[in-house]
């Protein structure tokens with residue numbers, strides 16, 4: 404399996420690994436494919452993500468995608484972060500081997516879970532936002548699911 408230099412860099416030198424003591428919200432999710440776990444802490448001020456940190460019992464690809472995800476969402480509004488997909492993160496890493504794409508879903512879902520909790524708690528869940536959360540957990544792999552082990556049709 405061949406990994407890009409960026410994946411290797413983020414795996415060996417993960418950015419923003421750890422916890423935020425006074426996090427505004429937290430998302431913890433498990434990967435149904437491999438059973439690995441991810442926790443994402445977000446610090447949000449005026450709807451802007453000012454800090455993000457992750458911890459994971461995940462593989463190297465999960466670590467690399469989480470690391471890249473935190474870099475991509477810090478400084479963004481919560482709505483901009485909500486639109487960040489695992490594909491965008493994988494592209495920012497110059498790609499992941501197809502069998503490892505499911506690992507990148509973990510970071511995306513942890514971010515979204517944290518945002519969902521935040522929106523609900525703050526009374527900010529609008530129908531448009533709710534629609535985006537409705538697809539949470541669905542496989543975003545190729546249309547024919549050629550390279551994944553999910554059970555989606």
Ligand code: FES
Pocket residue numbers: 434437438439461462463464465505506509
């Ligand atoms: Fe579990 Fe990659 S194998 S996250």
